[in-house]
Amino acid sequence: xxxCYSSESETTEQDPDERKPLIPHPNPDSKPLNGTEWSSxxxxxxxxxxxxxxxxxxxxxALNIIDVSAADSQGMEQHEYMDxxxxxxxxxxxxxNSLSQKKPLPLPSLTSQxxxxxxxxxxxxxxxxxxIAAYAYSAISQIKVDAKExxxxxxxxx
Amino acid sequence: MESTLEQHLDDTMKNPAIVGVLCTDxxxxxxxxxxxxxxxxxxxxxxxxxQAASLTRDPTDSPTVCLESDLGNILVRAHGTHHSxxx
Numbered sequence: 001x002x003x004c005y006s007s008e009s010e011t012t013e014q015d016p017d018e019r020k021p022l023i024p025h026p027n028p029d030s031k032p033l034n035g036t037e038w039s040s041x042x043x044x045x046x047x048x049x050x051x052x053x054x055x056x057x058x059x060x061x062a063l064n065i066i067d068v069s070a071a072d073s074q075g076m077e078q079h080e081y082m083d084x085x086x087x088x089x090x091x092x093x094x095x096x097n098s099l100s101q102k103k104p105l106p107l108p109s110l111t112s113q114x115x116x117x118x119x120x121x122x123x124x125x126x127x128x129x130x131x132i133a134a135y136a137y138s139a140i141s142q143i144k145v146d147a148k149e150x151x152x153x154x155x156x157x158x
Numbered sequence: 159m160e161s162t163l164e165q166h167l168d169d170t171m172k173n174p175a176i177v178g179v180l181c182t183d184x185x186x187x188x189x190x191x192x193x194x195x196x197x198x199x200x201x202x203x204x205x206x207x208x209q210a211a212s213l214t215r216d217p218t219d220s221p222t223v224c225l226e227s228d229l230g231n232i233l234v235r236a237h238g239t240h241h242s243x244x245x
Contacts, residue, residue, distance in 0.1 A: 121224045129244050132170050133237035136181050139163035
């Protein structure tokens with residue numbers, strides 16, 4: 001699905017109410033318009049065809065739209081809401097216990113005296129790199145925005 | 159206008175001891191690269207320098223980060239707001 005620890009399979013220990021959608025489908029029994037409805041209109045004019053097509057699109061859309069504002073709010077009652085919240089938090093607590101046991105492994109330390117193991121970087125190299133960096137910086141400062149024309153223009157319809 | 163930078167990178171590569179050079183801005187966006195250093199190294203390089211800079215309070219003291227390996231060293235340094243690295 002879209003989040004961690006969820007799966008498609010419905011396990012028996014899960015409360016079936018857990019996955020019940022909060023906003024019910026507005027018209028679950030609607031059947032999509034099929035071919036038989038079209039054939040009943042025998043040789044209609046092109047105008048009526050368009051009209052029928054338009055109304056079918058409208059009805060399909062109206063059936064599929066879930067209007068959240070106008071819907072009959074059979075919202076959950078307070079106790080149901082509290083129940084669900086409690087259920088989820090206990091589940092989370094259970095899961096977080098098992099999750100927190102995975103700790104990242106610390107990097108192994110090879111030596112306690114790195115300055116003896118690592119080579120001294122030659123001064124010349126460091127100086128050279130500083131010079132290269134300085135030249136690069138001055139070269140980059142030449143890269144500028146070259147404004148040739150107005151960025152914002154009036155949109156004119158002739 | 160980028161020709162100066164391109165020329166500078168080419169000149170740097172003329173040095174036989176240098177097998178790669180890379181230049182990025184503060185966010186790791188590649189401004190130019192040659193040789194053994196390429197696009198995918200830009201992010202790592204800029205972050206290393208930024209982290210190293212936080213080791214010192216002095217803002218003018220720009221450290222040079224050196225990554226040592228048996229194949230060679232990679233030196234990374236920031237100048238102003240840009241980072242260059244040579245390997």
